[in-house]
Amino acid sequence: MAQVAFLDNLLREYLVFRGFSSTLKALDLEQRTERDQHFRAERILEQFTYAVQTYDLHGLRSLWLHLDNNLFTKLDHTYAVAVKKLENSLLKYYLVTAYSNHKSEKISEFFNKMAGELQQQSEWKDWFYFPFCKNAEESPSFALYFTKQWQDTSLLSLRNFLTTVYQCLPQPSFVRAEQEAAHMQRLSEDNVGLRSRLLQAQQELQQQAQQQPVSGSSHNLSGDANTRRRSVYRHQQSLNDILPFDISPPGHIVDDFCIIASEANSVGQASDAQARGLKLLIRNIGSGSSPVLGRKDHAAGSVGDKSTKRRSGSVGRSWI
Incomplete structure (x- = not known):
């Protein structure tokens, strides 16, 4: 590039x-x-292999931590198990290589530095016996890791994994320096343009506010007048202010028992008046001077005199 x-x-x-x-x-x-x-995964794999063959535990751990912090942590969480398995395989390959070359001091150094981290993992439970095991290549717990097939498979898996995840590898900051500078320049130019547009918009709003005070005041006056009219109208239409014209309010409170008693008295008076009227009617019938018959005779005698005159008054008025 x-x-x-x-x-x-x-x-x-x-x-x-x-x-x-x-x-x-x-x-x-x-x-x-x-x-x-x-980028080629073989180069990183060569660095791991060189650190293992030179018993450089610090270099091995530093390179892995660098990849873990800058590459592996940016992957999906589903890859966490695969990353941890590859790390453990690389560390076991380091121990097997040191044991095969009779570097017992490197094995002791490994457990002295890594014991605090590995003792919490169940996978490493049997490996704490590894420094004291004689003929570990024949032990059922460790014989698999001394085979060439397991070692080649572990390194090949690491290579394939690095090749696969390289697409997610971010560029170094040193490489992105020029791009970051150009990006910051574009952001500065955009910021200046937006500030000028904001200042122009504020000036336009101020000019519109200065041109509309008179029309706004007249509109406010008319609005206040309408408000007063509506308030007066509401005040006149209030039910609490309306009083009956012909009916004066009662001077005292009348209870229901008084009302019932007065209604009973008026009913009794009406029945008494009706009884007196019936007695009078019977008396008149018995005496032969019926008010109805007398009215009919009087009406027949005065038909000829009052035929041209309009009758006034009410007909059939109650005689009781």
Whole structure:
């Protein structure tokens, strides 16, 4: 990639400026032997293998932690089990290699540094017996890990895993420096443009507010008048303020028992008046001077005199 080549030149310039001649020679040597500019899982696998064969536990752990923090932690949580299994296989490969080459001090160093971390894992329960085991390659617990098939399979699985997850590998900050600078420049330009648009919008709002005070005040006056009218109208239509014109309010409170008693008295008076009327009617019938018959005779005698006159008054008025 052109960007990687550009950064290589910057790095070379920095090494020359600092006087790191041996580092510059190593960089030139690795660049000449490099077949391509792309990431290759074989290179990381070679670093792991070199750390195991040189019994460099610190280098092995540092490289794995670097990949774990920058690559493996960004994967989906479903890959956590596979990552942990590959790490344990790499550490077991380190112990088997040290045992095969009779490096018992490296095995003791391994457990002294890693015991606090490994004792909480059930998978490593039998491995704490490994430093004291004689003929471990023949033990049922460890014989599998001394076979070439298991070792090659473990390294191949690690290589395939690194190749698969390389697509998720973020670029180093040194490589992204130029892109980040261009991105920050674009953000600054966008920020300036947005600030100018905001200032222009605020000025337009101020001008509109200065042009509308008169119309706004007249509108407020008319609105206040309408409000007063509505309030007066509501006040006149209130039921609490309306009093009957012809009926004066009672001076005292009348209870229900008084009302019932007065209704009973009025009913009794009406029945007495009706009884007196019937007695009078019977008396008149018995005496031969009926008020109805007398009215009919009087009406027949006065028909000729009052035929042209309109009769006034009410007919059939109650005689009781």
